[in-house]
Amino acid sequence: MDGTVEDWATDYDIFDPAYVKDPYPVWDELRQQCPVAHTERWGGSWMPTRYADLFNIARDVQHFSSRNVLVAPAGPPPEDAGAEAATAFQVGAPPITSDPPVHTWARRLLLPPFSIQAVARLEPETRELCRSLIDGFVDQGRADAAADYAQQIPPRVIAGMLGIPKEMAGTFTDWVQGFLEFGLTNADIRGEAARSIFGFLRERVEERKERPGDDLISYLLASEVNGRAVPEPHVLGTCFLLLVAGIDTTWSSIGSALWHLAQHPEDRARLVAEPELMPVAVEELLRAYSPVTMARVVTEDLEYNGRKIAAGDKVLMSFPAANRDPEKFPDADKVIIDRAENPHIAFGVGIHRCAGSNLARMEMQVSIEEWLARIPEFRLEDPDAVTWAGGQVRGPRSMPVVFP
Amino acid sequence: MRIKVDGEKCQGHNRCFVAARELFELDDYGYSHEVGDGVVPPALEENARLAVANCPERAISIEEIGEA
Numbered sequence: 001m002d003g004t005v006e007d008w009a010t011d012y013d014i015f016d017p018a019y020v021k022d023p024y025p026v027w028d029e030l031r032q033q034c035p036v037a038h039t040e041r042w043g044g045s046w047m048p049t050r051y052a053d054l055f056n057i058a059r060d061v062q063h064f065s066s067r068n069v070l071v072a073p074a075g076p077p078p079e080d081a082g083a084e085a086a087t088a089f090q091v092g093a094p095p096i097t098s099d100p101p102v103h104t105w106a107r108r109l110l111l112p113p114f115s116i117q118a119v120a121r122l123e124p125e126t127r128e129l130c131r132s133l134i135d136g137f138v139d140q141g142r143a144d145a146a147a148d149y150a151q152q153i154p155p156r157v158i159a160g161m162l163g164i165p166k167e168m169a170g171t172f173t174d175w176v177q178g179f180l181e182f183g184l185t186n187a188d189i190r191g192e193a194a195r196s197i198f199g200f201l202r203e204r205v206e207e208r209k210e211r212p213g214d215d216l217i218s219y220l221l222a223s224e225v226n227g228r229a230v231p232e233p234h235v236l237g238t239c240f241l242l243l244v245a246g247i248d249t250t251w252s253s254i255g256s257a258l259w260h261l262a263q264h265p266e267d268r269a270r271l272v273a274e275p276e277l278m279p280v281a282v283e284e285l286l287r288a289y290s291p292v293t294m295a296r297v298v299t300e301d302l303e304y305n306g307r308k309i310a311a312g313d314k315v316l317m318s319f320p321a322a323n324r325d326p327e328k329f330p331d332a333d334k335v336i337i338d339r340a341e342n343p344h345i346a347f348g349v350g351i352h353r354c355a356g357s358n359l360a361r362m363e364m365q366v367s368i369e370e371w372l373a374r375i376p377e378f379r380l381e382d383p384d385a386v387t388w389a390g391g392q393v394r395g396p397r398s399m400p401v402v403f404p
Numbered sequence: 405m406r407i408k409v410d411g412e413k414c415q416g417h418n419r420c421f422v423a424a425r426e427l428f429e430l431d432d433y434g435y436s437h438e439v440g441d442g443v444v445p446p447a448l449e450e451n452a453r454l455a456v457a458n459c460p461e462r463a464i465s466i467e468e469i470g471e472a
Contacts (some may be wrong), residue, residue, distance in 0.1 A: 112432050190443070343458050347417065353415040
């Protein structure tokens with residue numbers, strides 16, 4: 001089972017470099033020949049690739065638990081990783097790692113600050129941020145659209161929401177990559193990242209208890225559930241989620257959108273000429289380049305689509321594959337920038353719909369608008385030089401572009 | 405034409421609200437509800453159809469009520 005994959009239906013490897021770079025042919029093959037694939041790699045898992053199956057499984061929270069949503073083995077952190085990492089493991093990151101009934105109140109707690117109206121209030125400063133980033137490279141005629149732009153936006157936005165200095169953005173990015181990217185297949189790196197994040201957040205929570213502010217940590221500390229303050233470990237776990245979930249996900253989406261636009265002058269021209277098309281275009285880019293794959297844990301032995309799946313088995317929720325299913329989307333492999341009917345599930349479906357979806361959409365829309373306003377013409381310097389991260393979150397990590 | 409949001413199915417994606425702000429209202433948690441009795445003015449019928457088509461939860465139903 002080591003080495004190159006010969007049969008994707010029985011031995012897929014979501015970290016295979018060729019798959020990370022170009023997963024679409026694999027999904028097409030699996031959807032037709034083995035719509036619920038299996039592998040023993042990375043702790044073993046099942047992977048459905050049809051829209052209908054992802055839709056059904058995501059909504060069946062009784063049989064498919066979210067208690068572990070990482071796509072690679074996530075055992076306890078190493079024993080020497082410290083108390084914070086151990087706490088992180090115990091608390092998880094509610095509500096993404098919660099099932100009902102905890103999920104129900106944990107999610108309600110989080111939804112108001114991420115409502116479409118609340119997020120709209122963050123738009124002006126996000127626009128300002130994008131402009132200042134572009135100022136930094138626009139005169140050079142070239143930039144790394146992933147590292148110099150896409151990667152820089154989400155950590156600063158989430159830092160602002162948490163009331164943390166924006167200078168921490170680079171550190172946040174390192175931590176989140178440690179947890180979700182490099183640490184996904186290495187428990188030591190992941191434990192170290194969790195320890196750093198929890199240690200940092202603990203200090204911030206103590207500060208806000210002393211001096212509450214107009215930020216999400218203070219909001220969570222002041223919130224009540226059934227007449228009682230939200231337990232502090234829960235506040236910490238939710239802050240952990242906000243930090244980890246809102247950074248490389250959105251950065252990947254912005255990066256993939258620019259990767260597409262760099263290669264499609266007709267879509268760029270259309271968006272410049274018809275700016276009102278942007279919300280529809282963002283949905284199509286989300287569909288075609290969905291970044292996030294989550295996992296579920298099967299709660300009891302069951303049979304699904306003829307496959308016997310055992311309690312404790314893991315299912316990889318390949319929302320990106322579902323969104324390319326031609327049974328659901330005509331011309332699924334084509335980006336149709338004005339696709340009007342587009343019920344994609346890039347943010348999942350069912351009770352775990354991404355709580356930050358409005359924020360991600362706003363960041364995508366603003367970052368693309370500002371880029372096109374200043375740099376309407378650009379292309380990849382060398383398409384083969386673009387590097388991609390995959391596994392849990394797929395998107396470009398280095399993407400040199402040139403513009404006149 | 406009349407629309408109705410199934411509150412049991414809505415998960416707050418807000419796709420309907422973006423497709424037709426005149427026809428849907430959101431609560432503090434982002435869950436959607438049709439405005440008033442859900443009757444769609446003729447000029448907004450296409451928006452209503454798009455709201456239905458784009459809802460990932462299939463939470464919105466549409467009913468043709470014919471000419472009064």
